Amino acid sequence: MPQTLDADAVRAWCRLALQALGRAREEIDAINVYPVADGDTGTNLYLTVESAAESVDAVLDAHGDRTQALRAMAHGALIGARGNSGTILAQLLRGMSEILADTPGPDEARQLRRAFRRACESAYQAVAHPVEGTMLTVARAAADAAAGGEAAAVARSAYEAARKALAATPGQLDVLGDAGVVDAGGRGLVAVLGALADALAGVVPPVRLTDPGRTAPPVPYGCGPGRDGTDPHVVPGGPGYEVIYLLEAADSAVTALRARLDGLGDSLVVVGGDGLWNVHIHVDDVGAAIEAGVEAGRPYRIKVTHFGDQARASASGGPAERVLRAVVAVVRGDGLAALCAQAGATVVTVRPGDPPAAAEIAEAIRRAHAREVVLLPNDAELRRAVADAADQARAEGVRVALIPTRSAVQGIAALAVHEPSRRFDEDVVAMTSAAGATRYAEVVVAEHQSWTMAGVCQAGDVLGLIDGDVAVIGGNLVETGTIVLDRMLAAGGEMATLVLGAGAPPDLADRLETHVRDSHLAVDTVVYDGGQQTCPLLIGVE
Structure with missing residues (x-):
């Protein structure tokens, strides 16, 4: 009834x-x-x-x-x-x-x-x-x-x-x-x-929320070539990325956000209200789309999907054909998300205090829509969740390799040598080798007093962690970053990568670059704006 x-x-x-x-x-x-x-x-x-x-x-x-x-x-x-x-x-x-x-x-x-x-x-x-x-x-x-x-x-x-x-x-x-x-x-x-x-009408629903499976009835509408014989799935000249994020922002800020995003791409949809919004847009400039959200409020749960290759590879007569290979990277900052996305990766962004679950990472693997996937956890604490997601993907027929990157700088190094045209095993070996050859460090501010391998630190001290262990206790970011760079480069290196966090002072990169140029003549330096909230500076040495 x-x-x-x-x-x-x-x-x-x-x-x-x-x-x-x-x-x-x-x-x-x-x-x-x-x-x-x-x-x-x-x-x-x-x-x-x-x-x-x-x-x-x-x-x-x-x-x-x-x-x-x-x-x-x-x-x-x-x-x-x-x-x-x-x-x-x-x-x-x-x-x-x-x-x-x-x-x-x-x-x-x-x-x-x-x-x-x-x-x-x-x-x-x-x-x-x-x-x-x-x-x-x-x-x-x-x-x-x-x-x-x-x-x-x-x-x-x-x-x-x-x-x-x-x-x-x-x-x-x-x-x-x-x-x-x-x-x-x-x-x-x-x-x-x-x-x-x-x-x-009184229909009784299922007792549990379950996915009834992947078996679907035959597609009732054709999906073959168009009337002119071309592949209708191809979208020539369309934006290469889908960007989605939740945004905490005042309702008054959304009008300006819409106007700015509208000039960046297409398929713009901004929904929500009462201070919480969901933003969706297709763009080529991922960084600009995320920066627009930062100006309006606080974006989080940022998801970036590179779908240009998927659209071009879509097949007639059935679902879109999977691309051969994709990289899924887990990162902690908006700038890092944009950087990895522009390198072709599908990105899962970690919100401070709210690490992604295996289900969220597994869904990102599905969004990559590839037969072969390389996973970059970029954080030792996330390796278990990423491994569980890899197991889910393997059960769905995807070939997966997990490269145990422990820092975003190792993930950046792996992405730099990624080459989809190589055999899968060769590509994974090259990416693993590049990540393993990159020593990593973090420069952070201590939140409370504690014992470390470098001695006792007080709240407010600046700590330099090399390969996960506290090696330096300093008074400020420049001093500590300089000491960390010297120790890492003492063992050799040709490239120093600096990834600036959201709390980094404006002159930090310039002062560290100057020090490397004056003290380590054969070392090049590259700087990225990572936007990570909890770590003012990441350092990588290759």
Whole structure:
């Protein structure tokens, strides 16, 4: 019998949506040709809804109510949003929750109609340049058609209208018509709306949140060559990177952020509110996109994906073809993230105090969409999580090699010699050798008194750690950095790499470079702005 949209119905909606996307995600990945044919729309939508469903479960397991469940759904989708489609879906769910989280009145059907309308309006506002023939069009059709005397009837009418709008998308967007497919994001939205209709119709969801597996029904829409015989997946001249991050920023700062990002690339979507935003854009200049976020507030959970090669390698007749080889690097700063991404790596950025779990790293391996993957943990403490992610990837048929880099400077050295055209084993050996030949050091500020291998340090002392052990206790960053460089270069070296953290003084690099130039004539120096929060200076010597 029809249900009201109470807390249990919200949970049922999320679980049924997750189940539906799990069944359809390979199908959706396969028809993903817009805005970039990177073959991951179904996966991104699944992960976005999974985050929403887990948030709802957490609230309701703690005896939360309907309002808390709806807000948890919106928040979970926002922080877990992946890709262009997942970001738009998060805004749609947020728009609905803004209306539905109010205390339900006697006319729940009217409230649901208003929620569909609010969701549509907020999604269009979030996208910098809305395009018809996409999931936005599907959302608008659902909002326009939502009608009925009961909430279940409203949801069912919206779902049926969304299905019809989806079928019409190939005639609205040339890239879809050329490929003979419907919009992938719209296909996912139809699954989510169908789950809402089922939840309000009393359909019982699965007890646990599980992925029903990778076996999907045959793709119902062709994905072969276009009418002119060309590969419709190729996007000539498009941006090479997808950048996504969460941003803590005042609402007043977002207008300027949108304007700046809009001039950097395309597929710009900024969703959220009340101080927390999810930013998505396709760009060539990764550093500029991240810097825009830094100027607006505090970006974190930064994800950078290099998909230019994926778009060019996409195959007709099925899902996007995997690239041969990719590198996944875990780093601790925005500058390091941009540096590694520009070198072609898929990046997982570590938030201070919140190291990534194996599942997040495994998802980055999937985003790399490669047959062979080289992993760079760049931190001894993260090696276990990276190893677990490697095991997950191997179980999914990916050939994985983990190079035990203990510092970002070792990861930079490994990336510098990475050559995808070599045999996998040869490439891994060369990268491992380059990393192993790079001695590393950190210059940090002691937070409290402690015993070290160099003696007793006090809070505020500057410590120089060489290869993980405290070797120097100094009074300031320049003094300690100079001593550390001298000790490392005493054993020989041709190149010193300096990676500046967020707390490094403006003249630190210049003073250390001058010292190396004056005292070690045959040594070159290279400086990077790493942006790491906890370590003012990283040093590498090769």
